[in-house]
Amino acid sequence: MSALRLISNRTSQQALSNSDYTWDYEYYEYGPVSFEGLKAHKYSIVIGFWVGLAVFVIFMFFVLTLLTKTGAPHQDNAELSEKRFHMNSFVAEFGRPLESERVFSHQMAEESQSLFHFCINEVDHMNKEEESQKGPHLEKNTHFQEVPKSSGMFEEDLHCLTKFNIPNFVNTEQNSSLGEDDLLISEPPIIL
Amino acid sequence: NISDFSLNITDCTQVVVPEEVFFTVAAAGILENLLILIAVVRNKNLHLPMYFFICSLAISDMLGSLYKTLENIFIILCKMGYLTRHGDFEKKLDDAMDSMFILSLLGSIFSLLAIAADRYITIFYALRYHNIMTLRRALVILAIIWVFCAGSSIAIALFSYEAATVIPFTILFPLMMFFILCLYVHMFLLARSHAKKIASLPSSTVHHRTNMKGAITLTIFLGVFLCCWAPFVLHILLARFCPHNPYCACYMSIFHVNGTLIMCNAIINPMIFAFRSPELRSTFKKMFYCPR
Numbered sequence: 001m002s003a004l005r006l007i008s009n010r011t012s013q014q015a016l017s018n019s020d021y022t023w024d025y026e027y028y029e030y031g032p033v034s035f036e037g038l039k040a041h042k043y044s045i046v047i048g049f050w051v052g053l054a055v056f057v058i059f060m061f062f063v064l065t066l067l068t069k070t071g072a073p074h075q076d077n078a079e080l081s082e083k084r085f086h087m088n089s090f091v092a093e094f095g096r097p098l099e100s101e102r103v104f105s106h107q108m109a110e111e112s113q114s115l116f117h118f119c120i121n122e123v124d125h126m127n128k129e130e131e132s133q134k135g136p137h138l139e140k141n142t143h144f145q146e147v148p149k150s151s152g153m154f155e156e157d158l159h160c161l162t163k164f165n166i167p168n169f170v171n172t173e174q175n176s177s178l179g180e181d182d183l184l185i186s187e188p189p190i191i192l
Numbered sequence: 193n194i195s196d197f198s199l200n201i202t203d204c205t206q207v208v209v210p211e212e213v214f215f216t217v218a219a220a221g222i223l224e225n226l227l228i229l230i231a232v233v234r235n236k237n238l239h240l241p242m243y244f245f246i247c248s249l250a251i252s253d254m255l256g257s258l259y260k261t262l263e264n265i266f267i268i269l270c271k272m273g274y275l276t277r278h279g280d281f282e283k284k285l286d287d288a289m290d291s292m293f294i295l296s297l298l299g300s301i302f303s304l305l306a307i308a309a310d311r312y313i314t315i316f317y318a319l320r321y322h323n324i325m326t327l328r329r330a331l332v333i334l335a336i337i338w339v340f341c342a343g344s345s346i347a348i349a350l351f352s353y354e355a356a357t358v359i360p361f362t363i364l365f366p367l368m369m370f371f372i373l374c375l376y377v378h379m380f381l382l383a384r385s386h387a388k389k390i391a392s393l394p395s396s397t398v399h400h401r402t403n404m405k406g407a408i409t410l411t412i413f414l415g416v417f418l419c420c421w422a423p424f425v426l427h428i429l430l431a432r433f434c435p436h437n438p439y440c441a442c443y444m445s446i447f448h449v450n451g452t453l454i455m456c457n458a459i460i461n462p463m464i465f466a467f468r469s470p471e472l473r474s475t476f477k478k479m480f481y482c483p484r
Contacts, residue, residue: 038438042204045443049426057415064377066408067384 197376204442209452214264221257221458225250228466231475238471241330242314245306246466248334252299259293260455291349294361297421298341300367300457304417306333307465308375315379358432365425369418376410413464420457423450 041047228250232238266285269275275282310330314321348361383406427443427450434440466472 040439042438042442045430046446047441049423053419053422057266057411059372060414061407061411063328064380064410065404067377067381067407 197439204438204445207446207449209448211264211268214260214448214452214455217452217455217459218257218261218264221455222254224459224462225254225257227476227479228462228472229254231472231479234473234479235475238475239324239327242307242310243469243472244327244330244334245303245310246469248337249300249303249307249461249465252296252303253461255292255299256296257455257458259281259289259296260288260451262292289347291345293303294345294348295341297424298344299338300417300421300461301365302337302341305368305372306337308372312375312379315382339370357426362429365421369414373414376413378408380410416457416464420453420460424454 213403229247232243257263266275266282266289270282310325348394423446427447430437430440430443435444
């Protein structure tokens with residue numbers, strides 16, 4: 001590697017005398033480096049590089065957090081039905097009922113459960129021929145099947161989402177790139 | 193004629209990292225990644241494309257740590273006199289080790305890319321995911337990635353003195369990082385819009401905090417990789433283009449620290465990617481705590 005080989009031969013000459021930790025690789029015709037007349041601090045590249053890297057990472061973090069702050073939550077009762085639909089799809093994503101919606105919880109759970117079953121059946125249809133998919137399918141849908149059991153682990157759901165760890169959820173964006181999958185989420189929930 | 197130049201008091205001498213630190217960090221990296229490989233092989237539930245890509249990342253991390261360990265052993269053997277510095281065998285061994293290291297770097301980058309693409313497909317093509325990313329396709333993708341990385345690493349190690357290899361290598365690095373960043377930002381935007389929809393429901397106060405968590409996670413993903421690999425990439429650039437410049441030489445004197453950072457990346461990567469999965473964690477618990 002040129003990087004290794006270009007480490008100064010000079011230090012390997014001194015190394016025999018003072019340091020017992022040497023780089024012994026072949027060195028090519030590069031002569032010793034003169035340190036006379038430096039205008040800036042000799043470690044300026046090191047310092048500049050690390051400061052630049054830190055600034056870049058912090059800048060990236062601020063850009064990402066700014067993305068989170070745009071748009072305030074709005075509570076509009078007129079759009080309650082639309083929210084019920086959205087919540088259906090959201091519950092379909094995480095498989096746990098929202099604690100804040102206990103008023104509709106029974107109906108919601110039933111509808112959302114039916115939506116899961118519909119989704120799960122749909123996916124099962126597609127993967128019927130693949131035996132090996134059953135195992136991972138069950139593993140990925142363990143959240144779906146926990147609808148009746150859990151209560152109010154809302155934060156946990158969003159935490160899972162933001163960890164991108166169990167990301168197998170339905171995309172409800174209007175500009176979604178799903179084709180026939182849109183049919184699944186835009187249909188009214190089917191009681192099976 | 194040492195007195196003229198090299199014993200200048202303002203010299204930048206090589207910053208030395210103690211051998212014990214090197215070996216400890218390298219051993220920790222190798223062990224951790226080996227554990228992940230064993231866990232994925234033993235648990236049939238983990239035979240998924242997602243975990244195969246994480247295994248690929250574990251293998252490239254292991255190669256990086258292995259390279260550093262072998263290099264240290266090589267140096268110790270040279271010091272003790274078992275190997276000469278100028279022999280042909282040593283040069284070939286050196287070339288082989290260099291290509292292992294570049295293989296590790298390229299493997300890391302492509303594995304991270306594969307993991308990001310896999311998550312992207314999982315989110316945006318959720319119901320067709322099992323058809324798009326079958327097990328066979330994942331293995332084919334991994335085979336292509338590793339063959340490409342092996343070929344490139346051998347080519348780069350053989351022709352490492354040409355500018356034509358250094359420049360593409362250093363351009364590839366930020367390009368891939370940028371692409372991975374775009375994938376994750378798009379996923380992140382989706383997560384944010386979902387959280388906003390949830391937040392629009394009554395009595396929901398958590399969305400700011402969880403989106404903050406998403407921002408932190410993403411920053412950690414990419415920040416760790418950048419901080420561990422970018423110093424070395426800069427070293428290569430400086431070594432190729434300004435080896436005589438005193439500023440560049442001072443930067444190159446911290447080469448061992450950069451190498452240790454790369455090994456730290458091998459330790460941190462499993463924590464960020466592999467140990468986040470509950471299934472993998474439960475496999476570990478079973479491996480260690482279950483009575484045989």
